[in-house]
Amino acid sequence: MPGIDESLLEAMRLPGARGALVVDWISGLALGAVGEAPGGDVEATAAETAELARLAMESGALAPAHAGQGKEPPVEDLILTTADAFHLLRFVVTTFDSTVFLFLSLDRADGNLALARIRLAEMADRMVLG
Amino acid sequence: MTAAAAPADGSAPELLGTLAADRATGALTTRSGIFYLAAGHVVHVESAHSPALGDLLTRSGALAPAGWWEAVERAGARQRVGRQLVDSGRLTAGALELAHLGALFDAAYFALAHDGTALRFRPGVAHWLGAVRPVPVATVLRESYRRRALLDRIWPDPAVDTAPLTRTPDAGPAVLPPRRGRAFALVDGGRTAAQIASALAHRTFHTLVELRRLAADGLVAPAPPAPAPPVHPVPGAGRADWDEPDTALLRRLLDALEAL
Numbered sequence: 001m002p003g004i005d006e007s008l009l010e011a012m013r014l015p016g017a018r019g020a021l022v023v024d025w026i027s028g029l030a031l032g033a034v035g036e037a038p039g040g041d042v043e044a045t046a047a048e049t050a051e052l053a054r055l056a057m058e059s060g061a062l063a064p065a066h067a068g069q070g071k072e073p074p075v076e077d078l079i080l081t082t083a084d085a086f087h088l089l090r091f092v093v094t095t096f097d098s099t100v101f102l103f104l105s106l107d108r109a110d111g112n113l114a115l116a117r118i119r120l121a122e123m124a125d126r127m128v129l130g
Numbered sequence: 131m132t133a134a135a136a137p138a139d140g141s142a143p144e145l146l147g148t149l150a151a152d153r154a155t156g157a158l159t160t161r162s163g164i165f166y167l168a169a170g171h172v173v174h175v176e177s178a179h180s181p182a183l184g185d186l187l188t189r190s191g192a193l194a195p196a197g198w199w200e201a202v203e204r205a206g207a208r209q210r211v212g213r214q215l216v217d218s219g220r221l222t223a224g225a226l227e228l229a230h231l232g233a234l235f236d237a238a239y240f241a242l243a244h245d246g247t248a249l250r251f252r253p254g255v256a257h258w259l260g261a262v263r264p265v266p267v268a269t270v271l272r273e274s275y276r277r278r279a280l281l282d283r284i285w286p287d288p289a290v291d292t293a294p295l296t297r298t299p300d301a302g303p304a305v306l307p308p309r310r311g312r313a314f315a316l317v318d319g320g321r322t323a324a325q326i327a328s329a330l331a332h333r334t335f336h337t338l339v340e341l342r343r344l345a346a347d348g349l350v351a352p353a354p355p356a357p358a359p360p361v362h363p364v365p366g367a368g369r370a371d372w373d374e375p376d377t378a379l380l381r382r383l384l385d386a387l388e389a390l
Contacts, residue, residue, distance in 0.1 A: 002222070002223060002224055003222075003223035003224050003226075003227050003263075004223075004224055004227045004228070004263070006223070006224075007224060022228075024232070026309075026336045026339050027235070027273070027276075027277060027280070027335065027336070027339075028276070028280070029235060029273055029276075031227075031228065031231050057307065058307035058310075060305055060307070065306075065307060065308040065311065073308075074308070092228070094192065094225060094228060094229075095190050095191055095192035096186050096187055096190040096192040096225075096229050096232075096331070097186060097190060097232065097330070097331060097332040097333055097336065098228045098229065098232055099309075099336060100228055126222075126224075127222060127224030127225070127228075128222055128224050128225040128228065129222065129225075130219070130222045
């Protein structure tokens, strides 16, 4: 049953992985960080990715809430692609109040986006469900 | 460090910095919370203004109350309750760490609010939860300041954090993001932010964020003051005004229990 650090280290074993974080998307706090954050600043990356995550989570058009009753967040993941990187955000679903996502930055040349997306989803589940 | 409880005059951030540099172990009490340190790192924080870890876990249904109390009973004396929850398979290490850090930073924000005065440091005192994921003092302080700035960026009215909240007359059936909608649903003219957070089993700071956004959108406002006794603002605080009667009572109870 992995903790935060074990989950991040596991994410870093994916091909092309550069850096991985666990971020709270409401406060913008990094709860854990492994590897290299894009731009070299973990706190700035955490704050900026949190803002992206929040906008996605609160997008009434793209991700409408189902009458606000389900605990399931309306968004599963986000993918942001640049010339040299894939950035992947995967929301972690918990019964208790947590509001966090796993963030993984991949080298675009070496990374496998499809594989990373599947693995990150598994890691997010395993971290909190066992 | 002496074995006796040291009176700690001065600001809590300053003293926390000194304790971190000394790699101190013990409990630092402020007007609104308690910081537990081990070898200069923050291992746990409690505040009457934020839900305790056990409440976050049990009231959300993540953990049965019986399971929580069994772990407290079995491992509390050894200060290994967190470890016990994981070892007994009730929680994954990840879930415990996320819940614990969530509660820790939430409580720290409120324990540093008010005037931030440190009242007393008791060397050697450890929390029964045990170390889950210790955090450097500097990280806790920086995050608390950042959170204050974040709230002010959203809507610079600290009264939202402490006053009973009411819906504005124009607040129709707006379509809100799920979390904001759940907070909004509990705004009834009587509840405060902390009471709304408690009812939702949510962290208080995260509820403040939603409520300040609702205030910024003009949907929620501090209720007009009742003709009851006036609330006295803390001089120099200007921000948090958490002194509800039950809070004062809780604080006295806490002090009495600690003195045992």
